[in-house]
Amino acid sequence: MKILIIGPDKLSELVLVEALVSQLYKRHHCDIDLLIPESLQPLVARLPKVCRVFTLPRSENQLALAQACFKLGLSFRHQGYYQAINLQPQFLFSCIPFIARIPRRTTPCSDKRHFLLHNSFSNDRRYSSPSAHGRQLDRLVSLASEPASPPPENALPQLISHDAERQALLEKKHLEAGGLPLLIVCPGLDASVSKYWPEEHYAELIKERMKAGWQVWLMGDESCIPIAAEIERRLKALKIDRLRNLVGELSLVESVDLLSLADAVLGLDNGYMHMACALNRPVVALYGPTSPRYRPPLTEHFQVVTQGFGCAPCGEDVCPRTLEVCLNYLRPALVLKALEKLPQPIEIGY
Numbered sequence: 484m485k486i487l488i489i490g491p492d493k494l495s496e497l498v499l500v501e502a503l504v505s506q507l508y509k510r511h512h513c514d515i516d517l518l519i520p521e522s523l524q525p526l527v528a529r530l531p532k533v534c535r536v537f538t539l540p541r542s543e544n545q546l547a548l549a550q551a552c553f554k555l556g557l558s559f560r561h562q563g564y565y566q567a568i569n570l571q572p573q574f575l576f577s578c579i580p581f582i583a584r585i586p587r588r589t590t591p592c593s594d595k596r597h598f599l600l601h602n603s604f605s606n607d608r609r610y611s612s613p614s615a616h617g618r619q620l621d622r623l624v625s626l627a628s629e630p631a632s633p634p635p636e637n638a639l640p641q642l643i644s645h646d647a648e649r650q651a652l653l654e655k656k657h658l659e660a661g662g663l664p665l666l667i668v669c670p671g672l673d674a675s676v677s678k679y680w681p682e683e684h685y686a687e688l689i690k691e692r693m694k695a696g697w698q699v700w701l702m703g704d705e706s707c708i709p710i711a712a713e714i715e716r717r718l719k720a721l722k723i724d725r726l727r728n729l730v731g732e733l734s735l736v737e738s739v740d741l742l743s744l745a746d747a748v749l750g751l752d753n754g755y756m757h758m759a760c761a762l763n764r765p766v767v768a769l770y771g772p773t774s775p776r777y778r779p780p781l782t783e784h785f786q787v788v789t790q791g792f793g794c795a796p797c798g799e800d801v802c803p804r805t806l807e808v809c810l811n812y813l814r815p816a817l818v819l820k821a822l823e824k825l826p827q828p829i830e831i832g833y
Contacts (some may be wrong), residue, residue: 489569489576490519494754497523498761499620501530501640506627508532525735529642548573556582577604588627619778639781642761644743652737662699664746664828669755669768670710671703675800677750677772680810686717688815702738705731739741744829748782769812780791
């Protein structure tokens with residue numbers, strides 16, 4: 484018996500998919516394969532229950548994409564899959580399990596239009612109203628059970644880190660860990676401009692943490708290189724040059740290994756923050772347009788900081804109101820207080 488998961492596009496959602504994979508493996512003890520974008524595939528090395536990974540086709544040309552999906556479906560016909568779980572909203576991707584003749588084709592549907600669109604290709608449809616309260620994680624792991632069954636309890640995503648590879652990476656990057664307490668800051672926006680927290684706020688917070696004896700690393704993908712560079716410039720203007728800027732320098736696997744060292748992680752509602760949670764690191768998470776109820780930090784010790792505007796969470800990538808970016812108004816002092824509420828390292832080098 485084998486199961487295929489057609490996975491999401493975002494790193495934060497792929498981290499949550501690990502919990503679904505674990506529940507499926509716990510129930511069926513079978514091979515579980517992922518079909519995900521190529522950019523996310525390195526993280527699979529830190530997902531312990533995944534067997535194989537395939538590349539989800541991408542194309543601006545819908546005809547070319549349809550042909551790629553058709554060929555992929557044909558290639559899966561003799562792979563022995565019993566079930567396919569499609570987490571992709573695009574119509575063409577729902578065709579892949581149908582073409583592959585996979586007996587059970589499960590699709591979560593977030594609205595009635597989506598429900599009807601996938602009606603011809605799925606025979607195990609799970610409809611949930613977007614207005615219904617509940618965590619995204621619960622909706623995901625419920626796909627491992629039969630319809631109408633309660634979601635499994637204590638199902639949390641977990642990533643693994645490798646000691647030997649982490650130590651080699653520390654030597655390669657000339658990083659020191661285990662002395663001063665470590666704060667890792669992850670300013671990535673996840674392609675949502677409305678999640679932006681100003682660079683001057685980051686710089687002020689990092690300055691205060693360094694005064695308190697912490698070392699600080701910046702971490703993120705290539706999309707947040709300009710933000711990291713501006714944070715670094717502002718700190719250098721204050722004659723603070725001990726910041727380690729690792730943004731754009733690390734693979735996802737390397738990021739996981741270094742995040743596992745953090746005494747605290749500060750991030751927006753982005754993939755790196757959720758990777759830190761899956762490593763059970765203490766986290767302070769900043770929420771603006773997204774909801775901490777829907778996708779909260781899933782770790783033992785965390786603090787959620789939000790401005791609390793009446794329009795939040797709007798879920799918009801660009802603010803539709805005159806606020807421009809709601810996190811502009813979230814002061815660094817509030818975030819510092821949240822960091823201080825986390826469990827503190829035993830020895831802090833003042």
